[in-house]
Amino acid sequence: MNLALEVLSAAIASIVSFVLCFAGTKRLITYLASKKMTVLDFHKADKRQVPRPGGPALIAAIVVGEGILFGTTQSIAVLALLIVTLLSGLIGLIDDLKTLGGIAKPALLSTVGLPVLALEYLIPESNVFNHHLYLPLFSVPTNLALIYPLLVLIAIPVATNTINTVDVLNGVASGTILIALVPVAFGISLRILEGKGSPIALLAVFPLYLSLIAFFFFHRYPSRIFPGDSGSLALGGAYATISIIGGVEIVAVIAILPAILNSFFFLSTVKRLVEHRQIKTQPTGILPDGTMFASRDTRAPTTLLRMVLATRPMKEDLVVREIFKLAAISAVLSAVTAILTWVVVIG
Amino acid sequence: LDRAFAYLTAIIVVAWLLVLAGAVIVFALIVPFNYFHDFLDPIVQGVLATILSLAWIWIMVLIRNSFVRKEILAKTEESS
Numbered sequence: 001m002n003l004a005l006e007v008l009s010a011a012i013a014s015i016v017s018f019v020l021c022f023a024g025t026k027r028l029i030t031y032l033a034s035k036k037m038t039v040l041d042f043h044k045a046d047k048r049q050v051p052r053p054g055g056p057a058l059i060a061a062i063v064v065g066e067g068i069l070f071g072t073t074q075s076i077a078v079l080a081l082l083i084v085t086l087l088s089g090l091i092g093l094i095d096d097l098k099t100l101g102g103i104a105k106p107a108l109l110s111t112v113g114l115p116v117l118a119l120e121y122l123i124p125e126s127n128v129f130n131h132h133l134y135l136p137l138f139s140v141p142t143n144l145a146l147i148y149p150l151l152v153l154i155a156i157p158v159a160t161n162t163i164n165t166v167d168v169l170n171g172v173a174s175g176t177i178l179i180a181l182v183p184v185a186f187g188i189s190l191r192i193l194e195g196k197g198s199p200i201a202l203l204a205v206f207p208l209y210l211s212l213i214a215f216f217f218f219h220r221y222p223s224r225i226f227p228g229d230s231g232s233l234a235l236g237g238a239y240a241t242i243s244i245i246g247g248v249e250i251v252a253v254i255a256i257l258p259a260i261l262n263s264f265f266f267l268s269t270v271k272r273l274v275e276h277r278q279i280k281t282q283p284t285g286i287l288p289d290g291t292m293f294a295s296r297d298t299r300a301p302t303t304l305l306r307m308v309l310a311t312r313p314m315k316e317d318l319v320v321r322e323i324f325k326l327a328a329i330s331a332v333l334s335a336v337t338a339i340l341t342w343v344v345v346i347g
Numbered sequence: 348l349d350r351a352f353a354y355l356t357a358i359i360v361v362a363w364l365l366v367l368a369g370a371v372i373v374f375a376l377i378v379p380f381n382y383f384h385d386f387l388d389p390i391v392q393g394v395l396a397t398i399l400s401l402a403w404i405w406i407m408v409l410i411r412n413s414f415v416r417k418e419i420l421a422k423t424e425e426s427s
Binding site for chain 1: 349350351352354355356358359360362363366367370371373392393396404407408411414415418419420
């Protein structure tokens with residue numbers, strides 16, 4: 001198939017994803033509200049209820065969009081992205097409906113990378129990933145033939161959990177990925193220009209991105225729907241898989257540094273796998289007018305939110321803006337990393 | 348400029364620089380093995396990845412502790 005037809009197919013897939021996610025989320029808000037499937041928005045003074053989960057609309061849009069792209073390109077890498085998004089989202093949906101424990105969820109998520117390995121090794125010339133890892137500043141890739149498959153198995157559950165952990169404020173999970181996908185697409189483009197990447201990986205970003213834009217319209221502050229674990233885990237799974245099939249692993253890690261640091265600081269304080277709802281001493285508090293403040297309790301876990309609020313209490317919209325500014329700084333550093341990896345090399 | 352925001356920006360930049368430093372270390376160690384054979388012993392790869400990850404974690408924990416002590420817990424002492 002020639003490139004022009006692949007681009008046309010990606011354009012159609014992206015438009016379908018956008019329309020499906022927009023219309024699907026709108027309908028889902030009405031449906032979830034009618035079924036009383038709502039949760040308290042903790043950080044609002046009026047203690048409003050918000051429908052949850054919005055994940056099914058997001059997952060359906062991504063899966064259909066990537067499905068169209070797979071149908072026309074027959075790219076196994078796109079199929080891997082589709083399967084990981086679907087599996088991560090389904091595990092999240094189980095968690096939304098039945099509540100999985102702090103151990104069961106990561107255990108289930110640790111299996112999500114298996115289809116990626118199966119597709120790579122069972123289908124000849126599938127080119128799902130390349131185990132040559134390109135490091136910034138040096139032109140010679142490191143061959144991680146045995147370690148890379150292990151990294152795939154670890155990276156996907158880590159990314160899903162990272163995005164899940166940062167989903168505590170209106171629009172943050174979807175907004176962070178929206179910002180992070182820009183340098184990731186830029187990195188994939190540079191890799192393609194250097195003749196080391198596949199255009200399909202770049203085309204696969206667009207249905208995901210357009211779905212996310214449509215979802216962010218409803219998830220941004222003040223949220224009209226929450227993605228739930230189904231949405232945040234699907235996003236994390238899709239993001240990790242895009243970085244693997246695009247060969248921009250380090251660029252993708254740098255792009256979500258605020259979310260990674262949030263997850264890392266939280267886990268390094270509580271020192272075990274635990275759900276946020278199981279934490280007895282909360283990292284932040286809220287005043288009757290909706291202003292948020294950092295807990296001064298020494299037993300409270302350290303999180304990005306607590307750190308942002310360390311010097312002054314803030315309303316939720318301001319905190320979200322501060323987090324997006326940090327995400328934008330990471331995106332710039334990530335783009336610089338991409339340039340240092342494929343354009344400016346010294347070794 | 349908000350102090351917490353400036354501090355968090357610095358943390359992100361430090362975390363990024365550590366990743367770049369890790370790349371330099373990996374490359375410096377890999378070139379002698381890798382240049383002709385395109386392959387480094389998986390055990391060496393694993394050990395190297397573990398050491399660099401632990402170094403990253405250790406430095407980030409030190410930074411986190413410093414932030415919590417100076418910007419969060421110090422405020423409690425001031426107010427009490």
